[in-house]
Amino acid sequence: MKIYLDNAATTPLDPEVFEVMTPYLLQHYGNPSSHHAHGREAKRAIEQARNTIAGLINADPSEIIFTGGGTEADNTALLSAGERRVITTPLEHHAVLHALHNPHYLSVNTKGEIDLAELELLLSDGEPSFVSIMHANNEIGVINDIEAIGELCERYGAIFHSDTVQTIGHYHHDVQKLKVHYLACSAHKFHGPKGVGFLYCRKGSNLSQLLRGGSQERKLRAGTENIAGIVGLAKALEVAYRDLDKHQLYIQKLKNRLIAKLQQIPGVTFNGASAKDNSLYTVLSVNFTATGTNLLKLLDENNISVSGGSACSTGSASHVLRAIKSDPDKDTVRFSFSKFNTIEQIARTVEILYRHFNVINQKTDLVESI
Numbered sequence: 001m002k003i004y005l006d007n008a009a010t011t012p013l014d015p016e017v018f019e020v021m022t023p024y025l026l027q028h029y030g031n032p033s034s035h036h037a038h039g040r041e042a043k044r045a046i047e048q049a050r051n052t053i054a055g056l057i058n059a060d061p062s063e064i065i066f067t068g069g070g071t072e073a074d075n076t077a078l079l080s081a082g083e084r085r086v087i088t089t090p091l092e093h094h095a096v097l098h099a100l101h102n103p104h105y106l107s108v109n110t111k112g113e114i115d116l117a118e119l120e121l122l123l124s125d126g127e128p129s130f131v132s133i134m135h136a137n138n139e140i141g142v143i144n145d146i147e148a149i150g151e152l153c154e155r156y157g158a159i160f161h162s163d164t165v166q167t168i169g170h171y172h173h174d175v176q177k178l179k180v181h182y183l184a185c186s187a188h189k190f191h192g193p194k195g196v197g198f199l200y201c202r203k204g205s206n207l208s209q210l211l212r213g214g215s216q217e218r219k220l221r222a223g224t225e226n227i228a229g230i231v232g233l234a235k236a237l238e239v240a241y242r243d244l245d246k247h248q249l250y251i252q253k254l255k256n257r258l259i260a261k262l263q264q265i266p267g268v269t270f271n272g273a274s275a276k277d278n279s280l281y282t283v284l285s286v287n288f289t290a291t292g293t294n295l296l297k298l299l300d301e302n303n304i305s306v307s308g309g310s311a312c313s314t315g316s317a318s319h320v321l322r323a324i325k326s327d328p329d330k331d332t333v334r335f336s337f338s339k340f341n342t343i344e345q346i347a348r349t350v351e352i353l354y355r356h357f358n359v360i361n362q363k364t365d366l367v368e369s370i
């Protein structure tokens with residue numbers, strides 16, 4: 001049995017999504033900029049996908065700009081900051097951090113939480129500001145209150161971008177309620193295809209062109225559109241929101257089970273708010289007492305795919321773990337879950353770890369139904 005517990009890195013494509021994509025690879029392959037039947041067919045598919053996505057986040061279709069994924073959406077939003085001072089956090093994904101020059105970093109506590117009073121104090125100095133704060137962190141799962149951050153930004157006239165790559169498709173977003181100017185989305189984080197996403201850009205907001213060339217996406221993003229990807233993105237979001245409550249509950253139960261079982265291993269702690277309520281239900285970041293064995297390798301040898309902080313390996317602390325002052329002498333493993341995981345997979349993972357850490361299991365059967 002091959003077990004995939006690295007769903008914050010990417011998720012498997014949903015067969016329902018694959019099904020709607022294939023006709024756009026095999027039959028309806030026209031270029032949407034072409035003025036003939038094939039082109040019009042492709043163009044229609046894009047606009048239909050745009051309408052579907054806009055409807056799901058309560059946006060106007062003109063506010064959805066298709067991109068080549070989350071990184072491009074983040075980069076485009078940040079480019080649009082212009083000369084404004086950028087305020088961000090040290091826990092952002094590199095898609096944000098590496099696109100910034102000399103931003104102002106808010107401080108974070110050991111749980112990975114920011115202090116809204118600190119943000120307010122900064123904004124109140126009147127300097128034109130662009131705030132980029134992620135909705136939820138991909139490594140430790142901590143969730144920021146983007147509703148409250150948006151309110152603050154509005155009060156002080158700041159522009160607000162949120163990297164929602166780990167939350168769109170996992171939580172509902174209503175852009176009529178959120179005081180946000182930009183949101184970034186990536187399809188492969190919710191069982192859609194890789195290399196496609198969108199930037200939500202509120203009407204009237206500045207939007208700089210990252211890619212220059214043709215006049216696609218109303219001259220905002222050049223390059224022939226990834227039709228099958230865009231169709232898959234819209235379908236993936238539709239499927240995600242269709243059964244969201246059910247999947248949230250199921251995945252949270254898988255996570256809770258793993259937390260409960262791992263707590264029986266001496267020395268185990270959880271990073272940030274990872275095992276608490278203010279955390280993604282899809283992510284659990286765990287610190288194990290170092291034994292000299294590379295845990296990622298051990299799990300990999302047992303056909304269990306997990307990751308360290310992010311793409312890094314156990315032992316070399318990521319920028320996120322460093323920022324929350326996580327103990328560098330511990331081995332960190334990030335487990336991340338999806339609707340395709342099962343309780344048997346959790347049990348098998350626990351079994352491997354119990355064996356390694358010599359935990360005598362009280363219950364003979366690790367698989368209790370949830």
Ligand SMILES: Cc1ncc(COP(=O)(O)O)c(C=O)c1O
Pocket residue numbers: 008009068069070071072074093095134136137138163165166186187195197
């Ligand atoms: C929080 C966050 N932002 C941005 C990205 C980048 O998205 P993509 O892989 O679609 O470029 C990721 C994915 O790794 C992410 O987790």
